[in-house]
Amino acid sequence: MSLYLVFGLWVPILMEIRIRKLNKDFFSExxxxTALDQVNLNIPANRIFTLLGPSGCGKTTLLRCIVGLETPDKGEIxxxxxIVFSQEKNIYLPPEKRRLGMVFQTYAIWPHMNVFDNVAYPLQTRKLPKKEIADKVAETLRFVQLAGFEKRPATKLSGGQQQRVALARALVAEPKVILFDEPLSNLDAKLREETRKELRSxxxxxxxxxxxxxxxxxxxxSLSDMVAVMRNGxxxxxxxxxxxxxxxxxxxxxxxxGRANIIDGKIRSVEKGWAVIESAIGTIVCQSRDEAVPGKSVSVCIRPEFIKLLTEAGGEGRNVFRGKVESLVFVGDIQEGEVRIxxxxxxxxxxxxxxxxxxxLINLRFDPTHCSILFN
Amino acid sequence: MRKTNRALTYSLIVIVGFLTICPVMMLFLGSFTEGLGAFGDFTLKKYIKSYSDPALGSIVANTVIFTSGSALLATALAMFLAYLNTRTNIPFKGLFGIVSIVPMMIPHVLFAVSWALLLNPSNGMINLLFKQLLGLTESPLNIYTLQGMILVEALMDFPMAYLIIAPAMSAFDVSLEESSRVCGASNFRTAVRVTFPILRPAILAAITLAVVRSLASFAVPSVIGMPGRNYVLSTHIYRIIATGFAPDYGMAAAVGMSVLATSITLIFLYRYLTSEGEKYVTVSSRGYRPTVIDLKKAKYPLFGIVAFLSFVLIVLPIVVLFYTSLVPYSMVPSTRAFTLMSWKHWIAVMKDPISMLSLKNSLFLGIAGATLGILLSIFVAYVIVKVRTTASGFLESLSFLSFSFPGIVIGIGFMWFFVYTPLYATIWALLIGYIATYLPYGVRPLSSAFIQIHSHLEESSRVCGGGALYTMRRIIIPLLIPGVVSGWIMLTTMFVRELSLSVVLSRPGTEVLAVQILRFAEDGLWGRLSALGIMMIILSTTLVIIASFIGAKLKKVNK
Incomplete structure (x- = not known):
């Protein structure tokens, strides 16, 4: 935890990131x-915050703006x-002055240095005494469970180990903020899961x-305390x-x-927190939302795991539908199927x-508390 | 940043464009004029004169036989060795690395001379030996024939063919062969239907490049071809400009145009073939091991062939030259020969002002030329790899173009240019010509160095607190150094031994080593030639050692 001396007391300083009206355009051919379109965002301190989105949505650009590798066109960070960036006040702090840690998608392990030099680099740039550097590197390597790897050439390590070297390098200078750019995407599925849990801990x-x-x-x-979904900047x-x-x-x-069934429909009525929606498969009862008013065209989202198979007897009531099993695949812990209603x-x-x-022919029931209304 | 990159790209296009397009344009224009320095009057006279020459038919026939013969022989040798190395259990595989690299270090002109010393019909050492042993009156072997030329050229070009074929063979996924066998095909049928077609692009690329090399070759055609009056196009052009009363540069240009056109066409073919070859590369994610064929009893006899080849390629030329530099005249090694040995030729060379001047000039060209060439290559490679715009793609093609330049032809193009400038007959003319012709050899290692430096490596240093200069010093330069050193070594060895371009551009006062060696060969001064040749090998080896040493030092002090 970052501790700062304030009026004679050590107190933790909460490093919140505030982004105001950030804009960034690219020119290509x-x-x-538009990579970033009027982005306003408060990233809470001491939390794991994730920017999630399909490729090209601007999430990496936003990260690179925070760290200083890209200069936004407008706005403030x-x-x-x-203030590390402000177009109005004409402030731009270069990345080396922002004192952040970052783990790159490719890990960016320097191939001409061993593990020690890779991890010690941020401290060397700050010109700390040798003894202090050695101590801090040893401590950080222990933290990421790479103690004893100091003299190894960094490129000779496995993917997971390289990832931890990159993490150690990002942490060694005790930054206020650490940034991750898709750090797990180069690992194979099994290792990715392990590393994800490790990272979380x-x-x-x-x-x-x-x-x-x-x-x-x-x-x-699975990793975050808070998620922001991005689309088109x-x-x-x-x-x-x-x-x-x-x-x-x-x-x-x-x-x-996740996997979602999305069914188009129109709201018929809203009462006591429930909305009744007419759709192609019949009447669906959903949890209502503030914006839900009768007559509005909406969609209903029902996730596969909330569709319950009913026994022959209990085939009546709300949100019960009858359909024909089109396909059924056994995948081990569950069976995945498609049903036509x-x-x-x-x-x-x-x-x-x-x-x-x-x-x-089977009877299915949608749990109304897990049928959600989507506005298109 | 983007602005500086664009400015850099365009200025490099201007520089590299000048270096590569200018000689071609001058050659083209020159071929339509009366002669050197006579621009203005358009004439087809030179084309008519050169292409109606009755001797041209046999010269072209000789060229076709020489280039295709040596290319096929070189490729066959390369395939044989590549197969042995990648697919069999032949012992001492380390030798294959040496045999494919070291011959590139031995100057071609010396290699050709050493074969002439061994097998010339009047006093070649092997011929003398046969005459003594068998009591013959006539020499049984004669290197001064088309077959002799093919043999020597093939021995010099095969390492390059090997470097194309061996990687293709080791990247070959054996499961392709195995599945053919499982499908019921015999060993032979598998080879014909699967193995050979998959390797075909690599094999054809090797043949094409070997044809380009032998078409541009001047050392073998001059040292081995000319004494037996076996002329090919390169020596034909040389005769037009270097013998007789009036060198006819117009006619040389007219002949050169078709050589250059052929060479450029072949290089485009080569580029196409290598890109075809990449399509065939089957990279499997699991680490596979090619099935190794057990040679059994053939193991050591086959190794014997490889060892003999290495001896012939590496040891023999140097031994023959050194021996010849010490004996007074050509003789078979004997006790008498050893008693007659002296440093006479060495002393004669050291007292010869022109030889010493050529040594000095080559040293200067080797160091200054390679340094300037690498500086240019760094920028060119940077733009090609890191900038990646349409303009940088154009720069890449431009810098690759000179790969196809036959030295003697492009030298004539440069002649036309330099004659209008104060650079004419200066060492700078040679320097510019060298860099223009050998630029691709500097750009290639640096491109791979830049490819290795992913932008994240740089950015990561910035985030870690390293400023732009600090990042340059600790990340970028250390990662570039191996590329710089190997590129510099490549250029310096090529410049120290450069012959085909120098033979046109070198004038009195700007003699270089290879040209001086050629003069000694023409005068039959084999002893002096050998002494100077050994000095040349020592010079380039010293430069290589110093460069590697400095490279290793620079890599260490990156903190």
Missing amino acids: GKRI LIGDE FLSRLSITAVYVTHDQIEAL RIIEMGTPWDIYFNSDQRFVADFI KETTLSFQVEPTAKIKEGD
């Missing part, structure tokens, strides 16, 4: 591409109380402000992973995160022991 022990960029929704959901949704997954009212977000095909999943097969 004579065309103007504050890290803590320091490293970061939660440090209480540091972490900004994490990824296009992988599982990474975003704008932040379109921000919240806890739980909020993003269950409560988003945007079709793009619901579709991008009238003309609409929906994905669903059942436990592996469920006794159904392709061609069966």
Whole structure:
């Protein structure tokens, strides 16, 4: 934790990042591409904050603007109380003066240096005494579980180890903020999962402000305290992973995160917190939202895991539909299937022991608390 | 940043464009004039004169036989060695690395001379030996023939063919062959239907490049071809400008135009073939090991062939030259020969002002030329790899163009240019010509160095607190140094031994080593030639050692 001496007391300083009206355009082959479009964002201190979005949405550009590798066209960036960029006040602090840590997608391990020199580099640039550098490097390497690797050529390490060297280098100078640019995308699936858990435990022990960029929704959901979803240079949704997954009212977000069935319809009535929607498969009851008014065209999002298979007996009530199993695949822990209700095909999943097969007519119930309304 | 990059790109296009397009344009214009310095009157006279020459038919026939023969022989040798190295259990595989690199270090003119010393019909050492042993009156072997030329040229060009074919063979996924076998094909059918077609682009690329090399070759055609009156196009052009009363540069240019056109066409073919070859590269994610064929009893006899080849390529030329530099005249090694040995030729060379001048000039060209060439290459490679615009793509093609330049032809183009400038007959004319012709050899190692420096490596240093200069000193320069050193070594060795361009551009006062060696060969002064040749090898080896030493030092002090 960063401690600062204030009036004779050591207090933690919370390094919030505030971004105001940030704009950035790129020119490519004579065309103007807007990478960041009026971005306003407060990144809370000492949390793991993730920028999530498809490739080309501007998330990496935003990260590079925070760290100082790109210069925005307009707007303002504050890290803590320091203005690091302001177009109006004509302030631009170069990356080397911002004292941040960053882990690159390629790790950017310098091939001509060993592990020690790679990790010691940020301290060497600050011209610290040799003894202090050696101590801090040893401590950081121990923290990332690479003690004893000092003399190894950095490029001879495995992908996961290189990743930890990159992390150690980003942490060694005890930065106020650490940034990650898709750090797991070069690892294979199994290692990625392991490293993700490791990273989570490293970061939660440090209480540091972490900004994490990824296009992988599982990474975003499992790693972060807070997620911002980006699209076309704008932040379109921000919240806890739980909020993003269950409560988003945007079709793009619901579709991008997790698997979702999206059914178009029109609101018939709203009462006591429930909205009744007419759709192609029939009447669906959903949890209502403030903006839901009768007559409005909306969509309903129902995730496969909230579609319940009913036994023959309990085939009545709200949100019960009858359909024909189009396909069914056993994938181990569950069975994934597609069911056709009238003309609409929906994905669903059942436990592996469920006794159904392709061609069966089945009754399904959508849990109304997990049917969410999307505004298009 | 973007602005400076654009300015850099365009100024490099101007510089490299001047270096590569200018001689070609001058050659083209020159071929339509009366002669050197006679621009203005357009005439087709030179074309008519040179292409109606009755001797041209046999010269072209000789050229076709010489280039295709040596290219095929070189490629066959390269395939044989590449196969042995990558696919069999032949012992001492380290030798293959040496045999494919070291011959490039031995100057071609010396290599050709050493073969002439061994196999010339009047007093070649091997011929003398045969005459003594078998009591023959006639020499049984004669190097001064078209076959002799083909043999020597092929031995010099095969390392380059090897460097193209061996990587293709080792990148070859053996499961392709295995699946053919599983499908029921025999060993032979697999080779014909699978192995050979997959390697075909690499093999054709090697042949094409070998044809380009032998078409541009001047050392073998002059040292081995001319004594037997076997003329090819390069020596034909040389005769037009270097013998007789009036050198006819117009006619030389007219002949040169078709040589250059052929060479450029072949280089485009080569580029196409290498890009085809990349399509065939099958990289499998799992680490596969090619099945190694057990040679069994053939192991040592085959190794014997490789060892003999290495001996012939590396040891023999140097031994023959050194021996010849010590004996008074050509003789078979014997006790008498050893008693007659002296440093006479060495002393004669050291007292010869022209030889010493050529040594000085070559040293200057080797150091200054390579240094300037590498400086230019650094910027060119930077723009090609890091800037990546349409203009930088154009620069890449431009800098690759000189790869196809036959030295003697492009030298004539440069002659036309220099004659209008104060650079004519100065050492700077040679320096500019060298850099223009050999630029691709400097650009290539630096491009790969720049490719290695991913922009993240730089950015990461900035984020870690290193300013622009600090990043330059600790990250960029140390990572560039290996490329700079190997590029510099490449250029300096090529410049010290440069012959084909120098033979046109070198004038009294700007003699260089290879040209002086050629003069000694023409005068039959083999002893002096050998002494100067050994000095040349020592010079370039010393430069290589110093460069590697400085490179290693610079790499250490990057903190």
